[in-house]
Amino acid sequence: MSAAEKSRIPIRERMDGSDTILQMAYSHRDASTRRQHHPSRSEADELPDPMIEVVIPEVEIHEHPPRTPERFLMTTSRLNPAVLLTTLLFLTPACAGQSMAPASGAAPAPRGTPAETTDFSASRALDHVQRLVEMGPRPVGSLGHDRMRDYILAELKKYGLKILRDDFQATTPLGEKSMTNIIGILPGVEEGFMMVAGHYDTKYFKSGVFVGANDGGSSTAALLEIARTMAQQAGKPKHTTWFVFLDGEEAFCWDWYECLNGKDHTYGSRHLAEKMVRDGTIRMARALVLIDMIGDKDLGLDREIGYSTPSITDIIWETAESLGYGLHFLPSGQSVADDHVPFLENGLPAVDLIDFRYPYWHTVQDTVDKVSGDSMKIVGDVVIKSLAAIYDGTAARKR
Ligand code: 1BN
Ligand code: ZN
Numbered sequence: 001m002s003a004a005e006k007s008r009i010p011i012r013e014r015m016d017g018s019d020t021i022l023q024m025a026y027s028h029r030d031a032s033t034r035r036q037h038h039p040s041r042s043e044a045d046e047l048p049d050p051m052i053e054v055v056i057p058e059v060e061i062h063e064h065p066p067r068t069p070e071r072f073l074m075t076t077s078r079l080n081p082a083v084l085l086t087t088l089l090f091l092t093p094a095c096a097g098q099s100m101a102p103a104s105g106a107a108p109a110p111r112g113t114p115a116e117t118t119d120f121s122a123s124r125a126l127d128h129v130q131r132l133v134e135m136g137p138r139p140v141g142s143l144g145h146d147r148m149r150d151y152i153l154a155e156l157k158k159y160g161l162k163i164l165r166d167d168f169q170a171t172t173p174l175g176e177k178s179m180t181n182i183i184g185i186l187p188g189v190e191e192g193f194m195m196v197a198g199h200y201d202t203k204y205f206k207s208g209v210f211v212g213a214n215d216g217g218s219s220t221a222a223l224l225e226i227a228r229t230m231a232q233q234a235g236k237p238k239h240t241t242w243f244v245f246l247d248g249e250e251a252f253c254w255d256w257y258e259c260l261n262g263k264d265h266t267y268g269s270r271h272l273a274e275k276m277v278r279d280g281t282i283r284m285a286r287a288l289v290l291i292d293m294i295g296d297k298d299l300g301l302d303r304e305i306g307y308s309t310p311s312i313t314d315i316i317w318e319t320a321e322s323l324g325y326g327l328h329f330l331p332s333g334q335s336v337a338d339d340h341v342p343f344l345e346n347g348l349p350a351v352d353l354i355d356f357r358y359p360y361w362h363t364v365q366d367t368v369d370k371v372s373g374d375s376m377k378i379v380g381d382v383v384i385k386s387l388a389a390i391y392d393g394t395a396a397r398k399r
Contacts, residue, residue: 116323120229120380122373128155128221129295129376133211133368139204140177140248140267148200148220149180152245155224156184159231161243166275170267172252173259174204179247181268184227186241192398193240194387195288195348198223199249199268199339203362213368214358218295220245222376226383239286239391246272246339249292256337269339273346282343286394287312288350289386290340294379295371296358299328301379306335309349312390316351319386325378349394353379 131151138144156163161184170177182200185193198219202212211217227243248267253259263270276282287309294301303313320329340350355375360366 116385117377117381118229118384119232120225120377120384122377124228124373125218125221125225125295125376125380126368126371126373128224129213129217129371130368132217132220133213137205137210138200138202138212138216139250140172140179140201140252141174145201149182149247152182152200152220152224156182156227156243159184159228161186161227161231166272168271170248170271171260172248172267173264174252177248177267179267179271181247181272182245184243184245186227186231186237186243188237188240190239192284192286192391193242194286194391195242195244195343196223196226196291196383196387197244197246197269197288197339198291199246201247201250201268203250204252205364208364210362210364210366211368212366213371214293214295214366215361216250217368218293218371218376219291222291222294222380225376226380229380229384238388241387242285244272244288249339266339266342270342273342273348277346282346282348283397283399285348286397287390288340288343288348289316289383289390290338290350290352290354291379291383292338292352292354293358293361294353294355295376296355297370297372297375298357299355299372299375299378300330300357301328301353301355302330302357303333304336304338304340304352304354305333307337307341307344308351309344311393312349312351315389315393316353316382316386319389320378320382323381323385325382328375328378329382349397353383 132138132148135147135151136142136144138148153163153165164183164185166181166183168179168181170179179201200216200220202216203210223243223245230237230241246268248271249265249269251258251265253264256262256265258264273282276285289312303317305313317326317329320326334356336352336354336356338352338354340352343350358366358370360370
């Protein structure tokens with residue numbers, strides 16, 4: 001079947017072994033930063049979307065030596081000044097005292113009382129990471145990837161969530177690939193919804209065993225545990241929540257902007273954002289909170305200042321402070337073009353919570369011993385506690 005034919009596959013809903021799974025088949029139509037070292041550290045309406053010309057250069061996938069954040073920055077900056085990593089310090093009187101305080105590798109010392117945090121379980125989250133890593137490398141198209149997809153589906157089903165499965169094809173430098181976004185839905189009293197998202201694919205390595213404990217593993221694990229925690233809360237929440245497990249975030253070529261005219265990445269988020277525009281669901285969405293690489297034992301999140309909506313970042317940083325996690329939410333900023341960008345480009349407020357101070361990023365050393373359940377809990381607690389305020393703060397989007 002040609003790509004053009006695939007793009008006309010009608011979206012369908014069908015049962016898939018579970019009465020909670022709605023399977024939607026879509027076709028992907030377009031194929032078209034880093035940090036200083038941390039001190040310590042519906043049936044769619046079938047409107048014909050314009051087909052985007054895909055230019056597939058001759059691509060040789062090759063192994064690169066492990067790179068440091070600094071090397072990545074140089075490469076990225078040269079390729080695209082728009083993503084030049086910008087590390088800024090906001091030395092306001094309020095934050096000066098903690099500005100460069102190293103994020104402790106030890107367990108956090110929250111100033112809040114336990115009642116102020118949530119039931120997010122650090123050990124459950126770490127257990128997910130362990131299991132995911134045991135599945136092996138999980139790049140799109142691999143056996144590990146399929147196992148991980150099925151693991152996410154099974155977990156969401158256990159939590160009693162409605163599940164949307166968004167299957168699509170994407171043209172990549174390695175050919176046509178099948179990808180799947182997975183959405184768990186926790187219904188609220190109101191139809192308006194919040195999206196919490198993370199990617200579950202891991203980066204393709206031509207050689208070497210890359211298991212992505214933090215990069216791909218921690219976002220998946222924390223998102224599962226956020227979903228479980230919220231699903232077991234008593235009473236129906238005010239707003240609906242979508243837990244979005246995005247596929248195809250990673251570039252197949254080594255560098256983010258190396259192939260497909262700079263579009264060899266964020267396949268799942270670009271597909272989902274386009275689909276939500278086509279079927280109108282994006283109008284009901286209030287905001288998206290993206291988590292990526294939030295499991296580092298030495299957790300230190302910079303504000304993502306290149307793309308994220310500042311008012312949402314503010315709510316999250318204030319919530320972190322109120323929970324006693326302020327030392328891990330740094331006053332400095334940097335720019336990372338991640339899975340939140342396609343949603344922002346379509347008018348949805350969004351924030352990326354990413355710890356880009358991880359020394360093992362895109363190296364085979366990104367293993368489970370570098371990841372902490374406590375770090376994932378810090379981010380999980382903050383996300384859960386922030387959602388209602390973000391929802392209320394984006395009420396102007398109400399339809
Ligand atoms: C995060 C984890 N990313 C890739 N793996 C996104 C990213 C985008 C990283 C741009 C660096 C630059
Ligand atoms: Zn990555």
